[in-house]
Amino acid sequence: MFIVMIRTSILYTIVVISMRLMGKRQIGELEPFELVIAIMISDLASLPMQNLSTPLIYGIISIFTLLAFQTFITIFELKSITFRKIISGTPNILIQNGKIDIKELRNQRLTFNDLMEELRIKGFYNISDIAYAVLETNGELSIMPKSEMNSVTKKDLNIQTQNEKLPxxxxxxxxxxxxxxxxxxxxxxxxxxxxxxxxxxxxxxxxxxxxxxxxxxxxxxxx
Known part of the structure; x- marks a missing residue:
């Protein structure tokens, strides 16, 4: 039992160090290749913990190999736009000037309900209020409201209004x-x-x- 505790502690420390070396951005939103590496690291770390017959060094070497692989990919992405497009893809415009790009929505395998859910999370309830909605390469939806929506609010003018309803x-x-x-x-x-x-x-x-x-x-x- 004591050996299992030691092996688990070592592997946990190595995984935490690996994730920190991958950068703070990994903690929030992962690019596709980063997600794959994170999943593989967790699997490689679990094998030596579950099977005591597996040498601990095998798991450590595999984890640091993936870490090095991720570092090289990141460097290549910084140096090559084409390589970055292949690995991480490109942002996609889903809404432009208050109009949904239906073709792009289907290409990204998103339903209208998925899109509306993301808009509500961002605090937008009306499609007509949005100038651009861009699906980033990490899956995050970036929204730029129309310019008139950034004007002085009714609250600033002390105008009484009724609460809006859900679309x-x-x-x-x-x-x-x-x-x-x-x-x-x-x-x-x-x-x-x-x-x-x-x-x-x-x-x-x-x-x-x-x-x-x-x-x-x-x-x-x-x-």
């Missing part, structure tokens, strides 16, 4: 969400009238239709 999707990829219609006490006829008012006569042509946080009707057609 509700009514049509997603041509399919009507009847449950959400019931939540807002509306029916399909009301929805069809809203669409007709915008010269839309076929729900199959609609990518997304929703009531935003200010109870305004927002829609975007399929490309």
């Amino acid at each position: 509700i999707a009514l049509i997603l990829d041509g399919k009507i969400n009847h449950d959400n219609l019931q939540i807002i006490n509306k029916n399909v006829n009301w929805l069809n009238n809203k669409l007709k008012a915008n010269n839309i006569y076929d729900t199959n042509t609609v990518f997304i239709a929703m009531l935003d946080s200010q109870n305004k009707f927002f829609f975007q057609l399929k490309e």
Whole structure:
């Protein structure tokens, strides 16, 4: 038992040192190749702890080999833009000037609900308020609001306002969400009238239709 404790302590110390040497950025968001290395390091460290017949030095050498590999990749990324694109990819614009890039959304294997969840986490509830939403190479979503959204707030002017509501999707990829219609006490006829008012006569042509946080009707057609 005492030997297991010693081996575990040594491996734990080495793994912590390895992660620190990889840089502080690894603690937050990992690039794909960094995530692979982190997973492999954890697996290599667990093998000598579980199997006492495995020499401890094998695990240590493997861990530092991966650490060296990660260091070389990082250096090559700094020196070569092409290599960086191959390993880490490039950022992708998902929203531009308040309009969703449907093709790019599908290429990144993201659903509309995934996108809206990320926007809400960032404090944005209306797609029309966003100038650009960029999916970074580490999976983080960066958002730049439209310039008018950075102006003086109503609170600064002491203007009384009502609390905004959560946006509700009514049509997603041509399919009507009847449950959400019931939540807002509306029916399909009301929805069809809203669409007709915008010269839309076929729900199959609609990518997304929703009531935003200010109870305004927002829609975007399929490309």
